[in-house]
Amino acid sequence: MTTSTRPHDYAGGPYPGAPAAHTSTGVAAARATDLSKVYGQGETQVVALDRITVEFRRAEFTAIMGPSGSGKSTLMHCMAGLDAISSGSARIGETELTGLKDKKLTQLRRDRVGFIFQAFNLLPTLSALENITLPMDIAGRKPDKAWLDRVIQTVGLADRLKHRPNQLSGGQQQRVAVARALASQPEIIFGDEPTGNLDSRAGAEVLGFLRNSVRELGQTVVMVTHDPVAAAYADRVVFLADGRIVDDMAGPTADSVLERMKSFDAKARRS
Ligand SMILES: Nc1ncnc2c1ncn2[C@@H]1O[C@H](COP(=O)(O)OP(=O)(O)OP(=O)(O)O)[C@@H](O)[C@H]1O
Numbered sequence: 001m002t003t004s005t006r007p008h009d010y011a012g013g014p015y016p017g018a019p020a021a022h023t024s025t026g027v028a029a030a031r032a033t034d035l036s037k038v039y040g041q042g043e044t045q046v047v048a049l050d051r052i053t054v055e056f057r058r059a060e061f062t063a064i065m066g067p068s069g070s071g072k073s074t075l076m077h078c079m080a081g082l083d084a085i086s087s088g089s090a091r092i093g094e095t096e097l098t099g100l101k102d103k104k105l106t107q108l109r110r111d112r113v114g115f116i117f118q119a120f121n122l123l124p125t126l127s128a129l130e131n132i133t134l135p136m137d138i139a140g141r142k143p144d145k146a147w148l149d150r151v152i153q154t155v156g157l158a159d160r161l162k163h164r165p166n167q168l169s170g171g172q173q174q175r176v177a178v179a180r181a182l183a184s185q186p187e188i189i190f191g192d193e194p195t196g197n198l199d200s201r202a203g204a205e206v207l208g209f210l211r212n213s214v215r216e217l218g219q220t221v222v223m224v225t226h227d228p229v230a231a232a233y234a235d236r237v238v239f240l241a242d243g244r245i246v247d248d249m250a251g252p253t254a255d256s257v258l259e260r261m262k263s264f265d266a267k268a269r270r271s
Pocket residue numbers: 039040046047048066067068069070071072073074075
């Protein structure tokens with residue numbers, strides 16, 4: 001048990017039992033280079049992302065913040081291969097997403113990327129365990145038993161595995177979704193406001209588990225959030241405004257994030 005209020009004070013080092021994909025090779029888990037995304041044409045054209053260059057390092061927890069409409073979800077969707085980019089480059093590991101055929105892109109999302117959404121997206125008729133292993137079942141892959149046990153322990157679900165989603169609290173359901181994302185050992189997990197539907201206690205629980213998955217399992221997590229308290233669980237916060245990266249903060253605290261957001265608001269009001 002740590003007494004630190006900053007969950008990112010981990011000293012680093014090896015992650016016992018972490019899969020090979022998570023050990024540092026110097027290649028970022030994901031990288032955008034000069035990435036632009038333009039929606040529409042002519043008068044209705046919106047530049048959602050404007051030449052973004054950013055790297056998400058392995059075994060690091062990054063929060064993406066910024067005002068509404070600043071491009072957070074678009075960046076995440078482009079990096080996760082859910083949305084095509086207009087120009088530049090988006091890579092998962094060493095794989096360039098642009099130009100991948102639909103089938104390859106589907107495979108990449110299924111095998112190499114994990115997702116956690118605001119709505120938990122669990123299947124109501126399946127047990128917690130069945131929900132956790134579903135993506136691998138669909139892909140015809142056998143879960144690594146030792147890894148699965150470890151993930152289940154990490155998210156604290158060992159005594160809830162036979163429960164169906166409606167027999168679980170919101171926080172527990174989102175922990176199932178976190179375990180589902182972790183189970184297949186993806187190279188990177190993207191979360192779109194994963195605690196947006198949870199009360200603060202359940203949200204803290206889920207964020208703690210995400211934090212643990214980075215610290216103890218060597219997972220890479222990128223999470224969009226509006227909440228400075230949630231962002232403080234991350235190692236780093238990338239701030240967007242008008243489709244550009246305007247700041248990059250290491251070792252965030254809720255207070256430092258809030259201060260930074262206020263300074264952006266003040267700047268936006270002046271301009
Ligand atoms: N499918 C689309 N068609 C046209 N414009 C879009 C589309 N999706 C997003 N946009 C625009 O792109 C910009 C960035 O949107 P995005 O959803 O990425 O912002 P965000 O920072 O995630 O916002 P929020 O915090 O409100 O979710 C916005 O101006 C938005 O209106």
